[in-house]
Amino acid sequence: MLGLFGTLNLGTRSLQTQQSGVEVTGQNLANVNNPAYARQRLQIQTSLTLQSQIGPIGTGAEAVTVEQLRNALLDGQIRGEESVGGYWLAQQNGLQNAQITLSEYLDRSANSVDGTSNSSSIGNLGLSSALTSLFNAFQSVATSPTSLADRQALISQAQTLATRFNNVTEGLTGLRDLLNASLTNDVNAANQLLTDIANLNDQIAKAELPFNGKANDLRDLREQKLEALAKLVDFETVTAPDGTFGISIGGVEFVSGKNVIDRLATLGRTGEFGGPNEIVVASANSQTALTVRGGSMAGTIDVRDVTLAQFGTDLDTLASALITEVNALHATGATGANFFEGTNAANIRVNADLISDPSQFQAGVAGEAGDNSIALALAKLSSKQIAGLGNSTINDYYGRLTGRFGQDLANANTQVSNYQTVSAALLRQRDSISGVSIDEEMANLLTYQKAYQASAKIVTTVDEMLDIVLNMKR
């Protein structure tokens, strides 16, 4: 038998337990819109029983722990997917910028009414039409070799082309600087996250050890930081018995327990494809480059060092082939002068003498004003298969270049869309386990409220019973 006082205690404990339930429900409801939050449940357990003549008698219930509903496997999957997403988003971003720089858009409404295009209304800033227009301008001069107007048009067309080459290269260089800057930002953000994670490790260890419970809210916060870090760079985690997470990137340990052992740094290097001021991610302690996989860091490095670097090299090859071929023919004229100056896409420009005096353009052999042999040969370059361009014509080479570039971007778009689908599915799954449901919490609130009312009834009933006992002797 508990006796009246024992029962009073039982009621009080029950009141406290139900109140804790309301508190946990309140915490859940308050965090309903916090994406990092995992719902919590109060674990209630019957308190110790008392032996009596009629057998063990219950002493009510007590709250033992506040449990967090979280699936570590799902969390790991989400971190992995964030790495994939970060990688492809960085690729997509870089390539989309490059697509704008390239400006190779198709605008069919710019064509004239009869369906044919003319050079003035092609409505296109891309290199493709500029290349074709140059060959057309050579044709015009070949058809009217004595016309100064056609020569002027040719020179201005050649300048347009050279400027387009220059602009695209400048755009790509600018983009490389932006990618480098974005890499530096990522490294700084990752370092901040590593510090935060180490601090949270510390707090979690301190909070959990003495009380033997779980620091749910701190763990939520750490998971959020881990996901943010995964978006930047892929890493491996090691869970220690004290609940702390060790973090390694590219095989180098960065966080162990509460300590940040190493920090990320950037190293300057001359680019693999000759680009200056390229930066790579490195370990601050050893000052050696890290092989980073996944995340926006790897995405940025790959788009810069593979896709865009290759594109820049190909563009240089194209410009260089154009310069060599055109100059070789033009130099057979009386002046022996070059048509283009420069050696690549960045520095290609029209010979200044030709700009100041278009009549200096060598359309044919010396002394024969009506000869068009050189201009005609230059016009025919458009269909010449050039060895330096893999035996393709200038236009075909550029077309392939654009096609390959488009393919890379289309691939990045598909990967990003895949990531979004997978990520949404994983988040939905996590939400089904960890998400707060208002309906559920309201129902729980009612349950605890009713239980609280019932427990209070126990207390008042025992109180009345005690009154009766005390009033028995007057």
Place this chain on the structure above:
Amino acid sequence: MRVTGNTFTTNFLNQVTRLTARQQQLQTQAATGQRVTAPEDDPAAMQRVLALRAEQLGLTQFKNNISILQDRATNAFNALKGIKSLSDRAGEIATLADGTRSQEELKTYASEVTQMIKQAVHTMNSKYGNQFLFAGTASDQPPFTIETDADGFVTSVTYNGNTNVTENEISDGSSLTIDVPGANTTGTGARGVITDSRSGADFFNHLISLQNNLRDGNISAIASVDRPALAKDEENLIYHIGNNGVTQSRLETAKSALLSRTDSLEKMISKQADADLTETLVKLTQSQTAFQAALQSGATLMRLSLMNYLS
């Protein structure tokens, strides 16, 4: 599966975002009529379109070439026709100048021939733009210069041009020569209009000879030398006029071939790059319906929770 209020909202947002993106894409396709605008839309199609469009632009240039060449050929034809009528008249005079004509009449004929030579030189110095038509590639100066004596008779006509002619491209890989030199005594290359060693034509010198013989009353020489010589000139001119006609018809053929190629290129580009408007609009209507349905159902459901029923 356990669904929470936020699962619902997030899903709803994802769906609406996807539908909005789809509608935006379809609306752009409907507005521009294009399925491909940037390389990312369809890289393979874009690559093909770039090649086709380069060819299309090239064809436009060939069309420009052809119309310039046609103009030039027409001008040359008019000049040849003028020379031909002068040659006809010269032949007529050579026939008329027989023993029945008085010395005075012959002298009148002689001055007519002088005027004809001057007229012919003027015609042979025709220009198209700033280019002399019959100077070979030395087309920046008049090909023929004339010398007269004190009495105004023509003593000589000199050819200053050369025998080189230019080639022009009228379609991919196909070239043609439209110009003819005023004179060619080399025995190779394009035949000269006035003087040509292969056909024996030497129109100006033959006219000068006729003029001198008429002036001097040398009737027998006119009959024995000038008339056969002028007949050779006539033949040479007929050859050139015929040749010009052939060239013009080749240009016309090339032009219509270009036009039909342009049409088929347009169709090919359209096949690669254009959107099927019916399909696009049907899909757009579908997404619009789905969008409205999503908004309507979402708005109704998201307002409801257990809260609405607890007092």
